[in-house]
Every structure is written in structure tokens, then in C-alpha cells.
Amino acid sequence: MSAVFDFSPAAIAELARADAARALAEDVGAGDLTAGLVDPARRAVARVLARESAVICGAPWAEAAFAQVDPGLKVRWLVPEGSRCQADQVVLEVEGAARSLLTAERTALNFLQLLSAVATKTATYVEAVRGTRAQIVDTRKTLPGLRLAQKYAVKTGGGTNHRIGLYDAVLIKENHIAAAGGVTAVLRQARDVAARATFVEIEVERLDQLQEALDNGARMVLLDNMDLPMLREAVRINAGRAILEISGGVTLEKLRALAETGVDRISIGTLTKDIKATDFSMRLKEL
Incomplete structure (x- = not known):
């Protein structure tokens, strides 16, 4: 990845x-x-x-x-x-x-x-997630023209880079799912471009969407704006099948609790935006 x-x-x-x-x-x-x-x-x-x-x-x-x-x-x-x-x-x-x-x-x-x-x-x-399995990951919320410089800085600080841009990975979000006709349909379409992408990831907002994504072979899932009980249940349902990433509403104050749910990655726009x-x-x- x-x-x-x-x-x-x-x-x-x-x-x-x-x-x-x-x-x-x-x-x-x-x-x-x-x-x-x-x-x-x-x-x-x-x-x-x-x-x-x-x-x-x-x-x-x-x-x-x-x-x-x-x-x-x-x-x-x-x-x-x-x-x-x-x-x-x-x-x-x-x-x-x-x-x-x-x-x-x-x-x-x-x-x-x-x-x-x-x-x-x-x-x-x-440092806030040290001792958990969670990696801190950046986003595309960067200064125009300085994305690579800012992503270099994230790596220097001990973080992990997400995709560089729209051209190197597939990240299927809510609007993509709606436009393509649902989770199953969009994942089937993604198989055609998977060989050209560093990874294929799909965003879900509900546990039933997570189950559908896993049933259709998803190997990387973005859990969007889920609360702690929902995240813990997502980790249980996943049972290690896919890489799970948290996104949305992440603050430093909540970070440790989010990491302790057992997810693999936490993506944070504020690293480069704010x-x-x-x-x-x-x-x-x-x-």
C-alpha cells in the first residue's frame, strides 16, 4: 500500500x-x-x-x-x-x-x-497511539502544489502516507457508491482497475455496508464517522479479513480511544490542513 x-x-x-x-x-x-x-x-x-x-x-x-x-x-x-x-x-x-x-x-x-x-x-x-496497532495516516487535504512536501513531513513525523492523488489508488466514497449503484456494483467495477492501483479501499457508514463490502472481497475498508461501540463491532465483524481505517471527526482528545478499538489505520486531515x-x-x- x-x-x-x-x-x-x-x-x-x-x-x-x-x-x-x-x-x-x-x-x-x-x-x-x-x-x-x-x-x-x-x-x-x-x-x-x-x-x-x-x-x-x-x-x-x-x-x-x-x-x-x-x-x-x-x-x-x-x-x-x-x-x-x-x-x-x-x-x-x-x-x-x-x-x-x-x-x-x-x-x-x-x-x-x-x-x-x-x-x-x-x-x-x-505518540498518542503508541502501543496500539493503529497507524496515523495523512489525506489529500494539503496545500495546492505542496502535497508531496507535506506528505514527506508526515513521514518525517512518524506517520504513514495515504494515496498521493486520484491517480495512484482507488478510494470509493459515499458519492461513488451512490453513483455506481451500491457497494456490490462499485466493487465489481473496481476489479477492472485494481491492477493499476496501489490499493482499492471502500468507505462505509454502516455495519451492513461493511458486511456487504467484505462479502464482495473488500480488502481495505474506511469506517466513516462511526462511534466507539460501532467501531468495536466493526472490528469484530471484520475478524482480520480487511485492513480497517477510521476517518471523520478524529481529534487528539479522542484518538487513543479510537486506536484502542483495534483498527489498523486512522486518517487525519488536520495533519496537513489545520x-x-x-x-x-x-x-x-x-x-
Whole structure:
């Protein structure tokens, strides 16, 4: 059930380069008018400070932003990717032309603050279900154009990726079932595309739908907005035949109880959708 994007270091580096190029074009355009006020010969060291505890994520994107502005900038991470920093800790130092540091600052920090926030939130949810069988899974509720970056951040925080997009897996939801003529009919249709998909999953809202799905060979079922007694009964009915996933109305407060029902996966849109950026600041010191 792995997503089609392999998240290898080489693939991540190429993704980060493309994302950074797009972001710099948006921010810098024809040139940084304000940084142009600084003597091009001046050199400085920039220290990036985390204002709060966080799981650091986004190093490839920050590095790509600095490198594309000025390949001569020297980057040194004091807190490695995927490690937790403490409040008021310096996580990164960058040395080089002061103009270049000023131009790259906002793009580099934008990636760092977003992706660290996603990784940190994911880590919190993963910790809440520790000791159960449940995996924490992301969704397609991502920022347009930054889905792969955010899914990378979920993995960095210890979570699991769901499908990347509409093209790599089948997820049959309520409207698909209604349009196709019911659970049995839509699952029969899904057999024709199963070989091209990383997985086929069907969403159900009732226990009778779950039974019908299982009777028609479903191997992955999304249990939508079920309460705890209903979820426990779903796990009993399933008896290990299909992978069971919870979705809908999941909060951190309810998460442990949901995981303890015995389901395999809990998908959570808030990991990538409702994000408060991690607070970072950059300070320059002239050399």
C-alpha cells in the first residue's frame, strides 16, 4: 500500500529544487530591491532560531532555497532533520554574502516553518497511539502544489502516507457508491482497475455496508464517522479479513480511544490542513 512517490533522498532533493525555484520566482521576481541596498562585498553568518519546541523538517527545501540564490552559501545544521529542537535553540547556521542571505531568508523559513509544523503535529498524534496497532495516516487535504512536501513531513513525523492523488489508488466514497449503484456494483467495477492501483479501499457508514463490502472481497475498508461501540463491532465483524481505517471527526482528545478499538489505520486531515506554522527567526551577524 505504499504510495507511488518513493521519497528517496534523490527524489526529495529534486522535488525540493523544483518547489524552491517556484517559491523564489514568486518572491524575488526580477530582483530583491531591498537586499540591493547592501554592499555586495559584505559577508555575514545567519543563525536560524526556533522559538518553540518542534520536530525539524524541511532541510532539503531550505538548502535548495539558499543554493539557488547563491551556491556559495555554506549551510550547517545544528539540529538534524527529523530531530526535535527545544525552544530558543539555534537549529541552523548559514554563512556567505549578506545580500544572498537576506534574499533567501523568507523562502527558506517558509518551507521550514510549514514542514516542521506538519512533522511536529504528526509526531504528537503518533505518540498518542503508541502501543496500539493503529497507524496515523495523512489525506489529500494539503496545500495546492505542496502535497508531496507535506506528505514527506508526515513521514518525517512518524506517520504513514495515504494515496498521493486520484491517480495512484482507488478510494470509493459515499458519492461513488451512490453513483455506481451500491457497494456490490462499485466493487465489481473496481476489479477492472485494481491492477493499476496501489490499493482499492471502500468507505462505509454502516455495519451492513461493511458486511456487504467484505462479502464482495473488500480488502481495505474506511469506517466513516462511526462511534466507539460501532467501531468495536466493526472490528469484530471484520475478524482480520480487511485492513480497517477510521476517518471523520478524529481529534487528539479522542484518538487513543479510537486506536484502542483495534483498527489498523486512522486518517487525519488536520495533519496537513489545520497547521500553525512553527515559529522560526533568522538573525544576521556581519563577519
